[in-house]
Amino acid sequence: MLEVFGRHPFRAILIWALLLVVVPFLPLDDYVLHILTLFLIFAVFATGWNLTLGILGLKTLGHHAFFAIGAYASALVSHYFGVSPWLTIWLGAIIAAIAGIVIGFPILRIRSMPHVAIVTLAFAEIVRLVLSNLKEITRGELGFWGIPPFDPITIGGTTVQFGLGNAFGSFAVAAVMFVGVHLLLLMLLKSRSGLTFLAIRDGEAAAESLGVKLAAWKLFAFGVSAAIVGLSGAVYAHYVLILTPTSVAGPDMLISLLAMIIVGGVGRFFGPIYGALLLTVSSELLRDFGDYRMLLYGALIVVFVFIAPTGLAGLKPTSWRKRQEAASKPAEAT
Amino acid sequence: MAADFLHVEQLTVAFGGIFALKDVSLSIDEGRTTAILGPNGAGKTTLFNAISGAVRPTAGKIRFLGDDISTQSPSSRCHSGIARTFQITQPFGSLSVIENVMVALATKGASMAEARREAASYVDFVGLTAKAEDPARVLSTGQRKRLELARALATHPRLLLLDEVTGGVDRPSIPELLSLIRRLREERRITIVVVEHNMEVLLDLADDAIFLNRGEVVVTGGMEEVAGHEAVRSIYLGDIDAAA
Amino acid sequence: MSNLTVRSLLAAGIFGAGLLAGAATAQDFNVTIGAVGPLTGPAANTGKDHRQGLELAVKEWNEGKGDYVTKNPPKVTFMMEDTSGKPEVAISAAQRLITRDKINMLIGDTLHSHVTLALMELAPQYNLPILSAEPVSSAIADKVKADPDRYQLYWKGNWNSDGYGTAVHDFYTWAFANGTVDPGDKKIAFVVEDTDYGIANAEKIGDLFKADGWTVAATETVPPATTDFYPQLSKLRDAGPDVIVSVFTVPNSGVAFVRQMKEQALEGSHLAIYYPTKPEFMDQAADIAEGMYWAALTFSSELNPEHKAFSDKVEAEYGNPGTYSTAHAYCTMEIALRAIDAAGSTDPKAIAEKLSETDYDCVVGRAKFGEDHAVQSGPDFIPVPVAQIQDGKNQIIWPENVATAKPQ
Numbered sequence: 001m002l003e004v005f006g007r008h009p010f011r012a013i014l015i016w017a018l019l020l021v022v023v024p025f026l027p028l029d030d031y032v033l034h035i036l037t038l039f040l041i042f043a044v045f046a047t048g049w050n051l052t053l054g055i056l057g058l059k060t061l062g063h064h065a066f067f068a069i070g071a072y073a074s075a076l077v078s079h080y081f082g083v084s085p086w087l088t089i090w091l092g093a094i095i096a097a098i099a100g101i102v103i104g105f106p107i108l109r110i111r112s113m114p115h116v117a118i119v120t121l122a123f124a125e126i127v128r129l130v131l132s133n134l135k136e137i138t139r140g141e142l143g144f145w146g147i148p149p150f151d152p153i154t155i156g157g158t159t160v161q162f163g164l165g166n167a168f169g170s171f172a173v174a175a176v177m178f179v180g181v182h183l184l185l186l187m188l189l190k191s192r193s194g195l196t197f198l199a200i201r202d203g204e205a206a207a208e209s210l211g212v213k214l215a216a217w218k219l220f221a222f223g224v225s226a227a228i229v230g231l232s233g234a235v236y237a238h239y240v241l242i243l244t245p246t247s248v249a250g251p252d253m254l255i256s257l258l259a260m261i262i263v264g265g266v267g268r269f270f271g272p273i274y275g276a277l278l279l280t281v282s283s284e285l286l287r288d289f290g291d292y293r294m295l296l297y298g299a300l301i302v303v304f305v306f307i308a309p310t311g312l313a314g315l316k317p318t319s320w321r322k323r324q325e326a327a328s329k330p331a332e333a334t
Numbered sequence: 335m336a337a338d339f340l341h342v343e344q345l346t347v348a349f350g351g352i353f354a355l356k357d358v359s360l361s362i363d364e365g366r367t368t369a370i371l372g373p374n375g376a377g378k379t380t381l382f383n384a385i386s387g388a389v390r391p392t393a394g395k396i397r398f399l400g401d402d403i404s405t406q407s408p409s410s411r412c413h414s415g416i417a418r419t420f421q422i423t424q425p426f427g428s429l430s431v432i433e434n435v436m437v438a439l440a441t442k443g444a445s446m447a448e449a450r451r452e453a454a455s456y457v458d459f460v461g462l463t464a465k466a467e468d469p470a471r472v473l474s475t476g477q478r479k480r481l482e483l484a485r486a487l488a489t490h491p492r493l494l495l496l497d498e499v500t501g502g503v504d505r506p507s508i509p510e511l512l513s514l515i516r517r518l519r520e521e522r523r524i525t526i527v528v529v530e531h532n533m534e535v536l537l538d539l540a541d542d543a544i545f546l547n548r549g550e551v552v553v554t555g556g557m558e559e560v561a562g563h564e565a566v567r568s569i570y571l572g573d574i575d576a577a578a
Numbered sequence: 579m580s581n582l583t584v585r586s587l588l589a590a591g592i593f594g595a596g597l598l599a600g601a602a603t604a605q606d607f608n609v610t611i612g613a614v615g616p617l618t619g620p621a622a623n624t625g626k627d628h629r630q631g632l633e634l635a636v637k638e639w640n641e642g643k644g645d646y647v648t649k650n651p652p653k654v655t656f657m658m659e660d661t662s663g664k665p666e667v668a669i670s671a672a673q674r675l676i677t678r679d680k681i682n683m684l685i686g687d688t689l690h691s692h693v694t695l696a697l698m699e700l701a702p703q704y705n706l707p708i709l710s711a712e713p714v715s716s717a718i719a720d721k722v723k724a725d726p727d728r729y730q731l732y733w734k735g736n737w738n739s740d741g742y743g744t745a746v747h748d749f750y751t752w753a754f755a756n757g758t759v760d761p762g763d764k765k766i767a768f769v770v771e772d773t774d775y776g777i778a779n780a781e782k783i784g785d786l787f788k789a790d791g792w793t794v795a796a797t798e799t800v801p802p803a804t805t806d807f808y809p810q811l812s813k814l815r816d817a818g819p820d821v822i823v824s825v826f827t828v829p830n831s832g833v834a835f836v837r838q839m840k841e842q843a844l845e846g847s848h849l850a851i852y853y854p855t856k857p858e859f860m861d862q863a864a865d866i867a868e869g870m871y872w873a874a875l876t877f878s879s880e881l882n883p884e885h886k887a888f889s890d891k892v893e894a895e896y897g898n899p900g901t902y903s904t905a906h907a908y909c910t911m912e913i914a915l916r917a918i919d920a921a922g923s924t925d926p927k928a929i930a931e932k933l934s935e936t937d938y939d940c941v942v943g944r945a946k947f948g949e950d951h952a953v954q955s956g957p958d959f960i961p962v963p964v965a966q967i968q969d970g971k972n973q974i975i976w977p978e979n980v981a982t983a984k985p986q
Contacts, residue, residue, distance in 0.1 A: 003428055003469065029677035030704075031670070038666055132772060132799075142717050142774040143692035164669060164696065165703025192440035192449075199426045199437040202470075206424035206482075209386055210438040211412035211489055240666050242696040244774070247664055252619075267428075284670055287659060294618045294662075 001194060004055070005269045006313070009186050012270060013179065020175040024168055033167035039280040040174035041236050044181050046260045046272030048228030054267030055189065056221045057201030059113040061254065062103070062120030063229050065127035068249035070096040070230025071237035072131060072138060075147040078238070085150045089234035096230020097223045099127075104222035108215050121254075128249035144243045163241055170239050177235055181228055186269065188224070197221055201267070263304045265311020274312040278304070338400045339364040339525065340385070340493060345394035347380050347549075354380040356549040357394070362493070362542075367519055367526040369540035369557060373569050376546040378529045379421055382495050385527075386418045387411045398493070413442075417491035421498040421529070423478035427471035431462050434470050434481055438488035456484040460514060476507040483514065487522075494518065496528040500535055512538060533570045537561060609918050610655045611636070611911075612675030614668050614697070615688030615711070617660035620802060620828070624903050628688040628711060629658050630896050631907025637895075639915050647919040654915065661687060665696035672697055676704050682924040683914055684708045685735075688907060691715030691774045694734075698722075701731040707917075707929045708732045711910040712903060714739040715774045716782075719950035726951075731930045733947060735910040737955030737962075739775070742851055743782030745873055745955075745962035749976045750821065750849075751790070758985045759847045760820070765795040767819035767846075769810050769835065772799040776825040779851055783823055795819045802827065805834040811842045822848045829856040833863045840866050849873065854965070854972070855902045864970040869986065875965035875974050876942055877902035881982050888941045902942070909940035 006012060023036065049063040074092030078085045103123050110116050132140040139145075149163025150173060162169040188194065196217050199207040208214050237243055247253070256279065264275025282300055286293040308315050340362040347355040355377045362368050370378045383389040385396060387408035396404045403411055426434050435453035436446070444452065457466050460480040465473065470481060479499060486494055499515065500508050512535060518524045530536050536543070536557065543560035545553040553563045560566055613632050616625040636656040638644050644651060657679055659671035668687055675681045684706055687693035691713040698718065701708045708731060710718070716738040722729045753759040766787050770776030777799065784794045795817035798810040814822065822844065826832045832853030839848065850872040853859050859867075879886040879899065888908070892900030900908075913936055920935075921928035937946045943960030945953050955962050957977055964976040966985055973983035 001429060001433060029673075031673040031677040034673045035670060038670065135777070139717065140774075141692070141772055141777055142715060143695050145695045145717060145721060164699040167673075191446060195429070195433060195437055195440050195446075198428055199434075202426035202428055203424035205388060205408075206420065206426070206485075207437065208408040209388070209412060209418050209420075210485055211409045211441045212437065213407070213409045213441075236666075240669065240696055241699055242665050242692060244665075244692045246773075247666075247692065252662075252664065283667075284674070287671070287674065291617070293660060 001190070001198060003314075004194075004198065004267060005186070005190070009190070009269060013183050013186060016182070016273075017179045020179065023175075024171065030165070030167035033171045035281060035284050037167070037171045037174045037239065039277050040171075040178040041232050041239070042257065042260060042280055043273045043276035044178055044232040044235075045229055046257055046264070046276050047182060047185065047269075048225050048232065049257060050261050050266065050269075050272045051185070051197075051225040051228070052221055053261060054265075054271070055194070055201065055269075056197045056218065056225075057267070058107065058218070059117045060107070060120040061117045061258070062122075062124035062127075063225070064249050064253040064257065065120075065124035066096040066100055066226040066229040067233035067236070067253065068124075068127055068131060068243075068245065069099050069226075070233030071243055071248050072144070072233075073230070074234035075144060075237040075243055076137065078148050079144075079146050085148055085234075085238040089231060089238065092234035092237075093227045093231040096233070097227035099230075100222040100226025101219050104219045107222075108218055124249055124254065128245045131245040131249060138243075138245070141244055141246060145241065147237055147241045147243070149241060150238055163239060173235060174239070177231065181231065182273075185224075185228065189269065193217075193220070259301055263301060263308075263311060265308075265313035268311055268313035271311045271313035278312065339398070341395075341397040342381075342385070343395045343397070345381075345384060345396065346392045347377075347384055347389055348392045353549050355384065358546070358549070358551055359394075360544055360551060360554065362525065362527060364492070364525050365519075365523060366541045367528065367539055369536045369543040369560075370527060370529045370546060371536070371543055371560065371566055371570070372546035372552075375548075377549040378546055379497060380549075381546070382418060382497055382527075382529065385411075385493075386416055386495055409441075412489050412491075415490070415492035416495070417486035417489045417493070418495035419479065419482040419486055419497055419499065421501060423475065423482055425470035425473065425478050425481055427469060429470055430467050431470055431473070431481055432457050432466040435484050435488045438485050442489075453484075453488060456488050459487065460484040461510070474504075476503040476511065479503055479511060480514070483518075487518070487524075491524060493525045493527070496526060496530075498529055498531065500530060500532050508532075508535070515539060533561065607650070607652045607923070608655065609652045609682045609924055610657075610679055611683050611685065611914060612672070612679060612681035613656070613658040613688060613711075614661050614671045614675070614684070614686035614693075615658065616663040616690065617658070619663045621663055621689055624689055624712075624827075625660075627901050627903035628907040630892060630898075631900070631904040631909075632656065632658065632685060632688075632911045634892065634895055634904075635908045635911035635915065639911075644915065645912060647916050648922065650922075651915075651919045656911075657681075661690070661693055663690055663693065665693050668693045668697055669700070672700055676700070676706060681706070682926075683918065683929060685711055685907075685910060685914060687711070687713060688910075689713065689903075691718060691739075694718055695721065698729060698732045702728050705926050706731060707926050707933065709735050709910060709914050709933065711735050711907050714741065715778055716740055717774070719952045722951045723949075729951065731926050732951060733930070733933045734950075734952040735913060735945075736906070736953055737960060738950070738952050739778035740782045741955035741960075741962055742779050742873055743786055745964060746783050746823065746849060746851070747786035747790075749871070749873070749964040750787075750847075752976060753847075753985065762820035762846075763818070764790075764792040765817065765819045766792050766821045766823065767794070767796040767798075767814050767817055768823050768825070769798045769800065769807065769814070770823075770825040771802045771804070771827060771831065773802055773827065775827060775852070779825045780823065787821075800831075802831070804831050807835050807838045808842075811838055811844065814844060815842060818845075820846050822846050823851065824848065824853075825851040826853045829853050829858040829862075832856075832859050836863050836867045836870065847871065849964070854967075857899065857901065860972070864967060867967050868970065870967050871964055871975075871985075872967070873964050874962040875972055876960065876962065877905050878965075878972055878974075880972060881974060884941060905941045909942050909945060912940055913938060913945055 052058050052060045070092035073095040074088040078088040131138050153160045160169040260275035260279050261272050265271025286296050342360045345358045372378050432453050435456050436449040439449035540557040543557045545566050553560050615628045636654050661668035686697050688711040694710045694713045714736050719738050754761045768780040770780045854872040879889040889900035917932035920932040948954045963974045965972045966975045974981050975985045
């Protein structure tokens with residue numbers, strides 16, 4: 001599991017947590033905090049997706065659907081029933097998890113990866129279409145607005161506000177989610193679950209012959225993965241305060257998240273974080289280049305895929321990688 | 335007791351219109367080592383897959399310890415005591431050697447610490463302790479075969495199916511591997527079914543033998559007896575000469 | 579750092595900047611205006627037109643060629659950022675403009691309603707006047723009406739999505755009355771792109787027709803940039819509508835739709851919304867679209883000398899003719915600049931106050947904001963004329979007071 005987690009994964013999360021605690025004390029403007037908030041939300045999204053895509057090794061391409069489900073579920077319930085977003089985000093995560101398990105069932109029966117990709121992609125398209133056609137409830141492509149931001153919290157006389165424009169509060173919510181999700185997921189993956197997921201990825205038949213109940217483990221992974229993605233979607237909804245089916249479940253979301261995971265490192269625990277950081281921040285830094293921004297952005301992705309084919313997370317333990325490469329030939333023969 | 339160990343009854347496995355196994359019946363007795371012989375395409379690996387659950391029989395039954403296991407999943411068959419290795423080894427490449435073995439233990443509910451402790455003993459048994467923390471994908475073929483053996487042992491099997499145990503293994507490593515297998519039988523009383531091309535190895539290991547050809551059982555009996563059979567000789571003679 | 583301090587620092591910064599500017603010289607005050615719009619992605623073409631319009635207005639203003647309100651007009655610095663058509667990216671862009679470039683006013687979004695719904699939240703948060711350009715969605719105006727105090731700094735530089743609906747409905751009522759079009763079984767059908775724009779138009783027109791005893795036979799939505807309409811057209815053939823309304827913002831969709839409709843020889847009167855405003859459509863489909871009605875001919879260099887003059891001005895500057903989007907963006911910037919000029923300062927409240935008083939005849943029509951902070955449409959304000967393609971050329975046929983030809 002070393003190549004998946006690196007040498008000191010808990011220490012790495014601690015460092016991230018410390019960095020995030022320091023950020024609000026730096027003289028940063030709202031713009032920077034907003035970019036970092038987006039990075040944190042997308043990092044959680046990418047990490048959740050990476051669980052099935054990289055850790056379990058199923059080519060699932062429809063996780064933006066769970067993002068949309070979590071976002072809309074939380075937004076709709078808080079808007080129509082007046083429930084606090086502090087509660088509805090969990091509901092969004094649970095509903096996304098149920099959707100994940102439901103879509104997991106047909107995928108259990110599909111052995112061919114291209115078919116898994118198509119089925120999950122089609123599922124996302126169905127979710128997008130349903131959201132845009134339930135106009136009475138979601139207002140479809142007109143956009144669902146009126147999403148309440150998180151209720152303000154008062155700590156020792158200071159009231160922290162949330163939602164767009166309240167950069168500090170929004171950053172804090174995203175940072176807590178980021179650290180919490182990664183810590184809990186790391187604990188889960190450092191236990192039997194992680195061992196089993198990786199075994200299924202590396203040799204499904206072998207894992208099954210050792211007594212691993214494939215169906216149950218895969219559904220479990222789907223549920224956890226969808227719940228994480230759904231939670232990130234819910235937090236996104238109560239931050240940006242506007243949802244349209246295309247902006248959350250459209251192909252653009254699919255492509256940018258996949259790019260984050262691939263650039264960061266598919267199947268590496270910290271890969272999606274690096275990918276989300278690099279792509280979210282660079283797409284903003286490149287604004288200085290005006291019209292060439294998207295061109296450079298595309299070039300950047302290509303360059304990173306070339307210099308780090310296993311992702312940014314794969315760059316770190318060099319000695320490890322060399323040994324792997326030396327032995328990769330017999331592995332490919334199997 | 336021995337009579338109730340493993341029975342394959344009129345087993346047929348067809349892929350599309352092609353019969354890989356046709357009406358195969360056989361029994362394996364507990365505590366013995368049985369060789370499955372036959373030319374390429376005779377259905378040896380399919381028989382393994384059917385017993386371990388990797389393929390569903392088209393017709394017929396498989397009974398293990400008195401229970402009909404024909405429709406059970408590979409994982410529940412593993413929990414009943416059937417373990418296997420693969421002709422083409424399937425190590426969990428990104429896991430270390432010891433973690434590979436821990437998978438089998440963790441799935442039975444052992445904690446990570448317990449699993450690690452117990453796995454170490456199996457890794458030691460197959461002689462891979464020096465490699466225990468290396469990722470499995472750096473192992474040589476012989477080491478991979480041993481790793482698969484350790485993994486299979488960790489499931490606490492009563493029946494162990496070994497597919498091509500010396501296939502692709504460099505010659506000097508073979509005797510060590512064979513002595514391991516012999517110890518399994520002697521120290522752990524594990525019943526072994528082995529598919530193997532190397533006749534020398536088989537004569538050394540097996541008590542009984544079953545000769546398959548074109549998906550059907552041709553001869554069964556003691557190892558020496560089956561090896562002496564005309565049909566078997568015509569196929570394996572070349573091997574023996576080559577080995578000598 | 580608490581949010582409160584961030585905001586107060588920001589406010590102090592803006593205030594301080596204002597003081598400095600004021601102190602330097604009373605005659606010479608500077609404003610920075612930012613815009614956000616889709617410069618990449620599917621709507622990049624329109625975004626480019628917006629940028630040209632906005633820049634042209636600023637350029638003329640700074641060169642002493644503007645339509646000033648006072649004798650001491652401000653010097654303007656302008657910059658535009660890309661949104662890729664995504665709300666969260668638009669917010670990134672806007673916050674960059676707010677915090678880095680210290681803009682005094684934001685024009686945005688220049689095109690998308692859903693992006694505007696997110697952006698307008700920044701007006702109260704950052705005490706920033708925001709004027710959106712082309713977005714039409716009524717949801718924006720509804721939001722303002724729901725909480726006018728919160729959105730007192732937000733203004734909508736285009737009419738509401740019901741503007742088209744009312745025009746299309748009133749045109750057909752007129753056409754039925756004078757026998758130009760036969761109402762038949764009173765069935766109407768829609769083929770629209772699956773965007774807020776397409777859907778809002780279909781809903782509004784459908785509602786107005788239903789009130790007159792019509793039935794909506796079909797409402798087909800297609801993804802933006804669709805070019806295969808055979809499934810929708812065969813459904814329409816079965817439904818047999820008397821009036822067909824199509825709404826696309828991508829000209830290629832319009833060309834494909836009109837061509838396939840002709841192949842399928844569908845009966846019924848066809849009215850197209852938006853895509854015929856694009857020169858690309860007329861270049862490719864003028865002949866096959868002969869006789870088609872469309873809305874709205876808000877910009878025509880062929881028929882309107884004022885539009886011609888504007889288009890030529892754009893052509894001289896950028897090498898491509900001006901479109902409705904260029905003209906609308908130009909007007910939006912003029913409205914913004916005149917409000918700031920009139921306010922005589924960068925005080926957000928003062929700018930909003932002057933925006934609300936806007937009554938300005940600009941190249942696309944007379945801009946005057948309604949109670950809901952949206953520019954009003956109609957014959958007295960920004961007209962929404964219905965045109966017909968006659969002999970390969972556009973003619974305005976309704977309303978009669980601006981008509982250039984009779985319907986054929």
